[in-house]
Amino acid sequence: MNAKGTVHKYGDDVNTDVIIPARYLNTASHAELASHCMEDIDKDFVKNVKPGDVVVAGKNFGCGSSREHAPIALKASQVSCVIAKTFARIFYRNSINIGFPILECPEAAEEIQPGDVVSVDFDSGLITDETTGKRYQAQPFPASIQKIIQSGGLLESIKG
Numbered sequence: 784m785n786a787k788g789t790v791h792k793y794g795d796d797v798n799t800d801v802i803i804p805a806r807y808l809n810t811a812s813h814a815e816l817a818s819h820c821m822e823d824i825d826k827d828f829v830k831n832v833k834p835g836d837v838v839v840a841g842k843n844f845g846c847g848s849s850r851e852h853a854p855i856a857l858k859a860s861q862v863s864c865v866i867a868k869t870f871a872r873i874f875y876r877n878s879i880n881i882g883f884p885i886l887e888c889p890e891a892a893e894e895i896q897p898g899d900v901v902s903v904d905f906d907s908g909l910i911t912d913e914t915t916g917k918r919y920q921a922q923p924f925p926a927s928i929q930k931i932i933q934s935g936g937l938l939e940s941i942k943g
Contacts, residue, residue, distance in 0.1 A: 784933055786863035786884070787902040787913070788835035790895055791821075791828060795841035799874065802845065802853040816852055817859035834861035837901045839892055841867065845874020854878040854885075864903055866910060866921070868892040879928055882936035886910065891919035905929065 801824040803816055810816065821828035838857065844867035845853055854877050857865065864884040878885045884905055891910045895901060899914040908923035924932065934940035 784884070784905040784929070785903060786835060786837065786905070787900065788837045788863050789833065790837050790839050790897055790899045790901055791825070791832065791862075792895070792897040793824060793838065793840040793844075795868075796843045796846055797824065797840050798847035799845055799850055799853040799871075800847050803850070803856040805848075808850065808852055813855055813859035816856040817861075820856040820860045829860070832860050832862065835863045836861070837903070838862055838865040839867070839895050839901070840865065841892060842869045842889075844868075844870050845878075846871040849873045849877070851877045851881065854881055854883045858883040864905075866891055866895070866901070866903070879924075879931055880937045882932045882934060882939065884924075884932050886921040888919050888921035891921065894919075905932070 803820060804823050807819045818829060866886045866888055868889040869887055870885060888910055895912050899912050902911045902913055908921040910919040910921055931937050931940045
């Protein structure tokens with residue numbers, strides 16, 4: 784499984800409350816969540832994000848509440864993945880549960896710049912900044928987690 788897209792970059796401690804503000808949690812519509820994704824940290828995100836784009840961030844991405852809405856909003860925005868220095872554990876697990884790929888790679892998160900085009904090989908964990916030519920190695924998910932992500936989430940993976 785691979786992804787390629789333009790980078791939207793953020794700093795440390797991007798909270799679930801800015802990924803999808805609490806005032807929008809009264810909807811179950813993924814499209815509605817996507818229409819408000821990141822608006823409190825980047826008001827232009829929803830008009831600038833394109834299918835396949837990549838979010839790159841610092842440490843502790845997805846901290847805050849345990850709401851599953853945050854990775855759902857990113858996935859529904861057609862972001863292909865998030866690369867960060869580290870993730871809040873509940874965001875990490877929620878992302879896997881909904882089939883949204885994320886990668887921890889401190890060096891890539893530090894060096895990749897906004898607007899760069901990045902490709903990701905999820906099977907190997909190889910991240911390539913197509914703009915600079917630099918490559919980074921993230922730890923790939925084990926096969927069992929890759930199956931969950933490729934199936935579209937935990938529930939889909941066990942329907943068999």
